[in-house]
Amino acid sequence: MHRRLPPTVLLTASAALGSAVLLLSGAEPPMFYAFALSIFLRAFPCWREDGFRGTLDAVPRLLMFAVAPFRGLAAGALSIAAGESLAALSGQGGRGRFEPLLTALASATAVPLAFASPGSPIWIAASLALLHAGPAAAGSLAEGRMPGKRFLVSGILTLAAAAPLAWLILQETSLHGVLGTVMTSIPLAAFTAFAAVGQKNLRAYQERTTGTAVQNTLSAELSASRSIPEFMGILAGYLSGADDMDLVLLTRQSAGQGWIGWTVSSQLVLPEEETAGAGSVVWNELGHGASIRGTRGCLLGLSPSGDMVLFVSGRAWRTIRSMDVELRSNLVSLISHSWQAVGNSMTIDEAFIAAAIMLARLADSKDDYTHGHSLRVARLSDRLGRRLGLSPARLRTLRVGALLHDLGKVAIPTEILTKRGLLTRDERAVIEKHPSEGARILGALKGYDEVRAIVSCHHERLDGKGYPxxxxxxxxxxxxxxxxxxxxxxxxxxxxxxxxxxxxxTALEAIRAASGTQFDAKVVGALEEMLDDVARDA
Ligand SMILES: [Fe+2]
Structure with a gap:
């Protein structure tokens, strides 16, 4: 990666070098004007986001004007290609190695235009327009894209600006003297100013694009979150929220009904009087001087209806306040969109859990003696999982897996499942199929591989003596x-x-006896702790 030189240095150097070459070559005054005009036009892009371009390549442009009429078209085109290569080498090229070549080709077309009829300002302006917009458009084509509208606009603007100036330059009037002074002295000062503007714009552009890139990632993360705490946690990370109350997402069904507040760790029910001013926050706007439960901060309107508001305080408040309007407005739309997306998927999730509970009941119903077994196993697994420090997403997988662990029993004949007394070898073999049957039934469900693994492995033992x-x-x-x-x-x-x-x-003793052979010692430890706590609380 080439280190970029400051545009001020490049512009000043290219202007100084250009003037020196013109002086040494003994060029006529019109050449100075043409050079000044050309470099002035090249400074245009400084106003735009790609302000770094149009610096070093002003030098070959000058060379073209100085050399082409005397040494032929090839020399002009070559000098531009050399300058473009120099720009590319200094890290200013930016469009890959084909651009110098394409620029040379564009120049080779433009140069004859410029000098075929030197007396016509339109010809000169047209050639400048082609030189100005041509390489960039060619660069787009090299990348396999159609040149954007801005190249056309850039070409037309150049044509409009250059034609009258070229006409003036070509006039044999006393304006020459005035123009000569103005146009050769202004550029040096102008370049510095343009470069400064360009640099500022570039910085703003970089900040904006970086901000946008971060927000794109944020949007993807938020949309993929599987629970409200996870959603709020991601948002708090982005907005540098430290304390729980630094970030509260408020929603309500209708005015006067109070608000539901979501923080990273809890859900708050907030009456209207505790959220003073929240109802009057306008979409996309910051409302200052708000406070929720004694925490001071500001409010950000997240929905046009005013029924979704973000309360921010502490460091999160400072982050929001320091954002430029565009970035904040993007943030508002992405939060409200992903909140809706997450809300929808959570509804689907709830529906799935409800379906899983029904399936678990169905599996349990095959045997009167196992009534409620799957639900109890799910509850107990959840408590163990929490003790073992599982993430919310893993806990959810665990709960679903535990609910469905015996699902395969629906495929086992009831008479075998409910047989009292000893089972024959064949009957045992049939019963031992239930984990694989369960996994088979879940087979079609996309994205539930871990749940399927729980179902198929819940009778496996660490010592390899489990089934199936x-x-x-x-x-x-x-x-x-x-x-x-x-x-x-x-x-x-x-x-x-x-x-x-x-x-x-008795159950704990039996499980403890099999710890390390049948069961995972860590899980057994968690069960012991849990029972100790229950006994202590009782
Ligand atoms: Fe089982």
Whole structure:
């Protein structure tokens, strides 16, 4: 990566070098004017986002004017190509290695235009327009894109600006003297000013594009979040929110009904009087001097209806305040859009959980003795998962997996499932198919591989003596190990067809005895802690 030189240095150097070459070549005054005009026109892009261009390549333009009439067209084109290459080498080219070549080709077309009829200002202006817009358009074509409208606009502007000036230059009047002085002295000062403007614009542009890039990532992350705490956590990270109350997303159904506030860790129910001013915040605007539950901050309107507001305080407040209007307005739309998207997917999620609960009941209903088993296993797995520090997303997977762990039982004949007494070898083999049956039933569900793994592995043992895969510890997913412990604990503590009731102590002893061989010691540890806590609280 080439280090970019400051445009002020490049512009001043190219103007000084150009003037020196003109002086040394003994060029006529019109050449000075043409040079000044050309370099002045090249300074135009400084107003635009790509202000770095149009610096070094002003030098070959000058060379073209100085050399072309005397040394032929090839020399002019070559000098421009050399200058473009120089620009590319100094990190100013920016459009890949083809551009110098394309510029040379554009110049080779423009140069004859300029000098075929030197007396015509329109010809000169047209050639300048082609020189000005041609290489950039050619650069676009080299990248496989059609040149944008701005190249056409740039060409027309150049034509409009250059024609009268070229006409003046070509007039044999006393204006020459005035113009000569003005046009050779102004550029040096103008370049510096343009460069400064260009630099400022470039910085603003870079900030804007960087901000936009960050917001694009933010948008993707927010839309992919699977829970409100996760959503708020991502937003708090972006806005440098430190405390929980630094960022509260407020929503309400209708005016006067109070607000629901969402922070990273909690959901608040806020009456209207606790959220003074929230209802009057205009979409996209900052409302100052707000306070929620004693925390001072400001409000940002997130929806045109005024029923969705972001409360920010502390560092998050400072971040929002320092944003430029455009960036803040983008932020507002992306938060409200992704909030709606997340809201929708969470509704779908809830529907899925409801369906999973129904399926779990269906599986349990095959055997009266396992009534409510899957729901209890899901609840217990969840408590163990929390103790083991799982993320909200993993906890959700764990709950669904635990709910559906015995789903495969719907495919097992009821008479085998509910048989009292000892099972034959064949009957046991049929029962042992239920984990794979469950995974098979879930087979069509996209994005639930981890849930499927829990279902198919919940009877595997660390020592490889489990079923159906006889997997060893390293191949058994951690979530399945949690469900295995919860499943066994509930099976022992609840009434089952083949075992009488047993209390929690007996269940824990049985599980502890199999810790490290059948069960994961870490999960067993979490179960022990949990039961200790329950006993202490009781
Ligand atoms: Fe099972």
């Amino acid at each position: 895969g006889r997997l060893f510890s390293r191949d058994i997913p951690f979530l399945a190990r949690i469900v295995a412990v919860a499943d066994t604990f509930d099976a022992i503590t609840s009434r089952r067809s083949y075992r009488a009731d047993a209390d929690q102590k």
